[in-house]
Amino acid sequence: MKFITAAVFILCIYTLPSFAHEDAIYIAKKRTPLYTYSNSDFSINLSAGVLGDYTFFNQNRQNILQVGPQDNQLDLRAARAALYGKFNLFGEKFDYFVACGFSDYMTRDAKTLCTLFDATLFYTLPGNYGRIAVGKMKEPWSYEMVGDSASLMQHERLLNPLFQSRNIGIRYNNTYLDKFGTFSIGFFNDSIEEKLSFEKGSHQITTRITALPYISENNMNYFHLGISTRYNEGEDNTLRYKGKPESNVADWYVDTGVIEANYALEFGLEALWSYNGFSLLGEYIQSNVSSKSLNDPVFNGWYVTGGWVLTGEARPYDRNIGYARRIMPNGSNGALELIARYGTVDLDDGLVSGGTMDKWMIGANWWIDPYWKASVSYGTASLDRFNIHGKNDIMLVRLQWFR
Secondary structure (H helix, E strand, C coil): CHHHHHHHHHHHHHCCCCCCHHHHHHHHHHCCCCEEEECCCEEEEEEEEEEEEEEEEEECHHHHHHHCCCCCEEEEEEEEEEEEEEEEECCEEEEEEEEEECHHHHHCCCCCCCEEEEEEEEEECCCCCCEEEEEEECCCCCHHHHCCHHHCCCCCCCCHHHCCCCEEEEEEEEEECCCCEEEEEEEEECHHHHCCCCCCCCEEEEEEEEEEEEECCCCCCEEEEEEEEEEEECHHHEECCEECCCCCCCCCCEECCCEECCEEEEEEEEEEEEECCEEEEEEEEEEEEECHHHCCCEEEEEEEEEEEECCCCCCCEECCCCEECCCCCCCCCCEEEEEEEEEEEEEEECCEEEEEEEEEEEEEEEECCCCEEEEEEEEEEEEEECCEEEEEEEEEEEEEEEC
């Protein structure tokens, strides 16, 4: 299996990271898809790509006692393909987006070749009244999650314990004030994937509202604000929160285990400032769990990330979804970005001891061209759990290609 992983990693230069439907459309405007076809009634586009990682760990003795030994290893982080386009049905126009992941089958012994990430049908209401999406998709919740991972300054997300990657449901999106803000609301239920009755499945109602107090004409200098709310009702009156130290191959560091809970009321705040190649991003999420037996615990997480693109480029702001896209280098030598980041996830409260994790990190991204990026990061994850304080120095090297 290790040989297969290494072989696929070497071959990654010939073969996309996590992306949402809106990001696939954005990519198509900037790059040529692998395949495209269209006529008056139907269009199809193919995008694909790979993320390949190598991660180094340096644990102290206390951290080994907490989570076990973490092995240095090569990882095919993502190998995905997406089909997207438009079609006419009964005189109405629809969009579609389907994304499939293959890395679990290649390297993690998954039973099926394709892990279905997205399968979404979109209908744009007439008269600029917004857009409805139905199927498997991302919830409108958390800045770290609403966009694609390849656009993030850092390699991995920190607030994973406080959001769900994909869910099945219906979502409504729109903009307001001439695209100086966005509004999204969705209802989700996982009973189909979990093979449960609708009543026994988990239920989520999620909203996200963003605003642009300032944005320049070229969409490069801006100040973004956002607020999100989420009603989270787990399966059979239970919830679980767990997360890793911004490493896909690490073990679970913070973990509440399955806890008794009626529901959780969650809210998030986000802010992003970008000016002439400098950017500062911050986010906070809090989850208020309704569980009398556990003294109604409150969990939270936050981070602050700063970036500086030495070559002067900036992430263009997408006013349709309230998110900053990936850097497009201007020169033949690419764009070089330096980043620094600090964040915390706290799953200790009430009668729950899920642990508290702090993570600082510095790194560099080399956006080689519109398709390639090479990056490296180094940082320390500190974990307080089981009455032990442990540390793990983590270095991650990544190569990604997408088209």
